Amino acid sequence: MAVVIFDLDGTLIDSAPDIQGAVNEMLAAEGQSPLDLATVTSFIGNGLPKLVERVIRHHDMDMAQHARLTADTLAIYNQSDSELTRLYPHVIDTLKTLKAQGHRMGICTNKPLGPALHVLLHLDLGDFFDVVIGGDSTDRKKPDPMPLQRAMADMSTETILYVGDSEIDAETAVNTGQPFALFTEGYRKRDIADIPHTQAFSDFRDLPGILARIQGKRLR
């Protein structure tokens, strides 16, 4: 039995369209033009405050408004009902398989905890995870090891498999000294070969096998 900790945005769920919606509603209220999906997606990964900072920079807006615009975007996102957010294919079946095999699971995301919990409930994922650590759950965000270490401590384990979609997740796993499975279909910016990973996968049905192989190596 193992502990598997997942990233959220770009890993289990494709949430970029709802994030884009919240950003564009905030921009409209500021009299600014909307951003396309690819641009907003490229801003995801380091948490909401960083995303809003990137939006402000992109539009040459006033950085002194950062805290207010971050709060506004979060409020809009919290009010939305995640209607455009989708699970990646075979996520639910894979989570069921892993749970049936006796593995324990958690979430470590840079998304703020409130919306992370909201979207997990909305997509009926609440029951799979023993622990959810959000971008505002600890003093530091990924790639600092602190949030993943907190998730591990809360799950009383010293070894995990971390599963994520981005360079930030890969760096977090390295900084925490844990194996990393890279989901290649999320929001990564670099080539797969340029992102440190233990295993890469594009289909969630491959994850139980990857976990078994990594566990096997550890035992030898």
Ligand SMILES: O=C(O)COP(=O)(O)O
């Ligand atoms: O909210 C973000 O910027 C990233 O979220 P993630 O850590 O779940 O990918």
Ligand SMILES: [Mg+2]
């Ligand atoms: Mg991600």
